[in-house]
Amino acid sequence: MAKSKFEYVRLFEREDRCLPNTWMVVRVDGKGFHRFSELHSFDKPNDSRALRLMNRAAVAVFREFRDISIGFGHSDEFSFVFRRSTEVYNRRSEKLVSLVTSLFSSAYVYYWGDYFGEEKLQYPPAFDGRIVLYPTDENLRDYLSWRQADVHVNNLYNTCYWNLVLHQKLTPKQAEDRLKGTLASDKNELLFKEFNINYNNLPEIFKKGTTMVRKSVQVNGKPMHAVIPLHCDIIGNKFWVDNPEILKCGKLPLVQIDESYEYFFNNINPFGVKFNGDKENISDVSS
Amino acid sequence: MAKSKFEYVRLFEREDRCLPNTWMVVRVDGKGFHRFSELHSFDKPNDSRALRLMNRAAVAVFREFRDISIGFGHSDEFSFVFRRSTEVYNRRSEKLVSLVTSLFSSAYVYYWGDYFGEEKLQYPPAFDGRIVLYPTDENLRDYLSWRQADVHVNNLYNTCYWNLVLHQKLTPKQAEDRLKGTLASDKNELLFKEFNINYNNLPEIFKKGTTMVRKSVQVNGKPMHAVIPLHCDIIGNKFWVDNPEILKCGKLPLVQIDESYEYFFNNINPFGVKFNGDKENISDVSS
Amino acid sequence: MAKSKFEYVRLFEREDRCLPNTWMVVRVDGKGFHRFSELHSFDKPNDSRALRLMNRAAVAVFREFRDISIGFGHSDEFSFVFRRSTEVYNRRSEKLVSLVTSLFSSAYVYYWGDYFGEEKLQYPPAFDGRIVLYPTDENLRDYLSWRQADVHVNNLYNTCYWNLVLHQKLTPKQAEDRLKGTLASDKNELLFKEFNINYNNLPEIFKKGTTMVRKSVQVNGKPMHAVIPLHCDIIGNKFWVDNPEILKCGKLPLVQIDESYEYFFNNINPFGVKFNGDKENISDVSS
Amino acid sequence: MAKSKFEYVRLFEREDRCLPNTWMVVRVDGKGFHRFSELHSFDKPNDSRALRLMNRAAVAVFREFRDISIGFGHSDEFSFVFRRSTEVYNRRSEKLVSLVTSLFSSAYVYYWGDYFGEEKLQYPPAFDGRIVLYPTDENLRDYLSWRQADVHVNNLYNTCYWNLVLHQKLTPKQAEDRLKGTLASDKNELLFKEFNINYNNLPEIFKKGTTMVRKSVQVNGKPMHAVIPLHCDIIGNKFWVDNPEILKCGKLPLVQIDESYEYFFNNINPFGVKFNGDKENISDVSS
Numbered sequence A, B, C, D: 001m002a003k004s005k006f007e008y009v010r011l012f013e014r015e016d017r018c019l020p021n022t023w024m025v026v027r028v029d030g031k032g033f034h035r036f037s038e039l040h041s042f043d044k045p046n047d048s049r050a051l052r053l054m055n056r057a058a059v060a061v062f063r064e065f066r067d068i069s070i071g072f073g074h075s076d077e078f079s080f081v082f083r084r085s086t087e088v089y090n091r092r093s094e095k096l097v098s099l100v101t102s103l104f105s106s107a108y109v110y111y112w113g114d115y116f117g118e119e120k121l122q123y124p125p126a127f128d129g130r131i132v133l134y135p136t137d138e139n140l141r142d143y144l145s146w147r148q149a150d151v152h153v154n155n156l157y158n159t160c161y162w163n164l165v166l167h168q169k170l171t172p173k174q175a176e177d178r179l180k181g182t183l184a185s186d187k188n189e190l191l192f193k194e195f196n197i198n199y200n201n202l203p204e205i206f207k208k209g210t211t212m213v214r215k216s217v218q219v220n221g222k223p224m225h226a227v228i229p230l231h232c233d234i235i236g237n238k239f240w241v242d243n244p245e246i247l248k249c250g251k252l253p254l255v256q257i258d259e260s261y262e263y264f265f266n267n268i269n270p271f272g273v274k275f276n277g278d279k280e281n282i283s284d285v286s287s
Helices: A003-012 A033-039 A048-064 A093-110 A112-116 A137-167 A172-179 A184-195 A204-208 A238-242 A279-286 B003-012 B033-039 B048-064 B093-110 B112-116 B137-167 B172-179 B184-195 B204-208 B238-242 B279-286 C003-012 C033-039 C048-064 C093-110 C112-116 C137-167 C172-179 C184-195 C204-208 C238-242 C279-286 D003-012 D033-039 D048-064 D093-110 D112-116 D137-167 D172-179 D184-195 D204-208 D238-242 D279-286
Strands: A023-030 A068-074 A077-082 A127-134 A210-219 A222-230 A263-265 A273-275 B023-030 B068-074 B077-082 B127-134 B210-219 B222-230 B263-265 B273-275 C023-030 C068-074 C077-082 C127-134 C210-219 C222-230 C263-265 C273-275 D023-030 D068-074 D077-082 D127-134 D210-219 D222-230 D263-265 D273-275
Touching: A003 B127, A003 B137, A023 A093, A023 A137, A048 A068, A048 A077, A048 A093, A048 A112, A048 A210, A048 A222, A048 A263, A068 A137, A077 A093, A077 A137, A093 A112, A093 A127, A093 B093, A093 B127, A127 A137, A127 B003, A127 B093, A137 A172, A137 A184, A137 A204, A137 B003, A204 A210, B023 B093, B023 B137, B048 B068, B048 B077, B048 B093, B048 B112, B048 B210, B048 B222, B048 B263, B068 B137, B077 B093, B077 B137, B093 B112, B093 B127, B127 B137, B137 B172, B137 B184, B137 B204, B204 B210, C003 D127, C003 D137, C023 C093, C023 C137, C048 C068, C048 C077, C048 C093, C048 C112, C048 C210, C048 C222, C048 C263, C068 C137, C077 C093, C077 C137, C093 C112, C093 C127, C093 D093, C093 D127, C127 C137, C127 D003, C127 D093, C137 C172, C137 C184, C137 C204, C137 D003, C204 C210, D023 D093, D023 D137, D048 D068, D048 D077, D048 D093, D048 D112, D048 D210, D048 D222, D048 D263, D068 D137, D077 D093, D077 D137, D093 D112, D093 D127, D127 D137, D137 D172, D137 D184, D137 D204, D204 D210
Parallel strands: none
Antiparallel strands: A023 A077, A023 A127, A068 A077, A068 A210, A210 A222, A222 A263, A263 A273, B023 B077, B023 B127, B068 B077, B068 B210, B210 B222, B222 B263, B263 B273, C023 C077, C023 C127, C068 C077, C068 C210, C210 C222, C222 C263, C263 C273, D023 D077, D023 D127, D068 D077, D068 D210, D210 D222, D222 D263, D263 D273
């Protein structure tokens, strides 16, 4: 058989293991989502369906990779943080980037209908992926702070922009000119004076993005491992003091069910079950 | 704004450009498809629906990346060959691997229903991706030969194995033992004597995999760029002599429509239209 | 001019920046020093001239790279630790490895005569170099502990081996057989019983290798930056508690001159002046 | 023994194998040679001693690495081309760059006295090193053409500059201003008119650099493997037609001794013997 003669080509493959004992962050990012969001009539400046679909796709990634300790997403991007101690796939960067990005993309299409209902998906969207290493906890926190600061900056701008375009009928160019050089305080004032919007009262998911964590919750008397999307500040110290297991390895803390959260459990059913804080459904989930 | 203070974390990113003037091959490979194929009742040893869905996903990748000059797929894997001269995404390996793998995965889910009909997709599948560089045309041809030789070896084995299991009711272990140490000639004889199967008469797509190429075809008097899946030998010289534009840059050759092929065109409609060699449909396609 | 036409070849170069905020260790290692040491009649098991020449070459590297905070050497190898914050040569690994290795090699030949006198250097020796990144202080300390533990293991073995060969006239094979499977305690006993050697009383440089640090010393009333080779334990905590500036950035501590050390100063004379704790020479050094 | 506990740090090492079947070029480059050449009173614009010392150091590298098929050097740099088929050190880039650079540096110091006589070497010089891969013969030839074109451009400029400075007593600034914007033809004319120098008559080593090749020469009736520095054009086709073994693997051609060349042989004596085309010495060399 001719096989052996050609097999030398495998020697051209290379393996790029990530440096041990560093935090590995895989970030996926929508390709051409400006056009994608227009084509699918996303609400502006934020589309709740789209954000929740992103989160749902992220949960699929959390379920597959147990060594992801925290995630953060907003708009059309999501970051997944692998523990510094993980040896998953021998820390091969190509394997991790491609599998995370693939699963995220695949899940995005798979769950589209759950969030967009009648709005048909018109073509298969793509995401790019990258991996970045952070050697210290401080560097990792700064990375996550960078992404959350970005949410705030972008959301404040976009909220102004789209209100100007949608409600004052400015052209995109006019809206851009209007906002050029304005400070955060100017934008807050603009929203309040011209659109009667108190920026602070906007939904937290728009202002803070989604921080995805793992917790243990009591369901019918049994602890269950859950993935929970939060919408809180992660730049300050409080979050990290309250959730020490994210940076340190260790047992997941048992937390009380909070009716305001969505919960995603890992069940015997490997494909995931969504639970929206509805106590009546819990027994189904755990069975 | 806190942004600037955190932005230093971008310096931890690295860019890994592929060596210029080398063939870049991105190969995607199904993760856990043994289980996936069982759960979705794939025909054994080959499921035509699954193979055609793989091809359909590959066409989505061909449409997005114009510098892919040839592809080759079989079973749950597909290889995409970028021209040695391409500068797409600055030849950044992470970008290319992640985008190709993402789009392939996303398209696989998106087009599932077109090929599997009532058979519901039960969870979002994942593919891993890798990139390998080949410095010479000979190395590249040997890579493709390696993959095609693999199809043959695997298909002959699997055809024996599944016939033994499905029609002689052997257990997996018994079937493996039966085939241990057999040569290709033994397997051909086994198929013929015990199952009256002439291996040579099996469909070419099973024996040769799918080679995907670009051609120009005449549709209603106008040349159109088409992506065409072929099922022919690519190990010998003939294929390369007949299709010189694959290794050399240059104009796509205009070929006659062959009724036995599927054609995939690049239309104004960016999401692709399938044309099954049905002349009556051609006018729709080109309009 | 033909230049421009060829200049594209620069695009094939790649830059490999080391991950920021990690300790970068460059280790050089003699190539073929078994033969080299025989040809130059090195004393066995340790040659003081050779060890001091290694240290002298290391000082040349310390002088060139101010961001090296600690070094460790023994036998024919030396490790140089660049501070995690350094931006020297943009942290390009190829640049750092090649320059450190080159300067070390060049200095080894240059200073040969200072240590070997009449013993002529018979051919230009070579060293290989490598760079390894350590993300945490603990990893770095473990790296240095690994190298120092290695000194001990090798030196105990070699001391036994060479005493058996030189004084009991065993063949290499016989000496190896004699030592096969022995524990450290066995080797200590062998040395004591058969050669009346108390291993603990051997010179520290043989047992602990050389740890090279930077200090400030008072010379004629003025503080001077000195590079000092130490021969002490660096596995335990004491060394790190006593020398906190190694892991943290900060001012070099002013230390008292200890007559037992060699000192290497950075003078106006860029090529270095050796000072052997001889107070009478100090005024020359600082002038 | 504490050893095992620390040995995990080896896992932080990475191996970077160069892509197979590509030409690997290691280029070494003097660090701070502007100052070095002034301090050692190099002749300007070219110092024959320095150029021949560079070549001598390059020969040491050729002797160590038998898979180097051609080298090219000028000024304070030298490039070494490893055959595309070589498996030396498993094609590990760090190993190759560091060993070549180390040996070159070490040899440069070692042989200094043979070329500079009474002029003492004042400090150990350093070279940096890099490795670049070229996938095709054409790319490799373009690389070498790039370096040789550079020699010409620099040498023409430097010849003008130093004649202006040394013989017309211009300041560096004045000389630079004088040459700003001049074409090659202007510079040729300046040399001829003002200094009566016909650029074409300058020594070839200054205008063409040194191309180092391997040949077999007949010495006392026996073929001997020799390393020969040439000073000829390598941009045009002629050189490559005349020396086909450089790009192809194969037996070294037997050439006639040309009295104008230096020859460097690989003898039983591993440390090299210099032979300056002096037939009387040949018997010593081969003995």
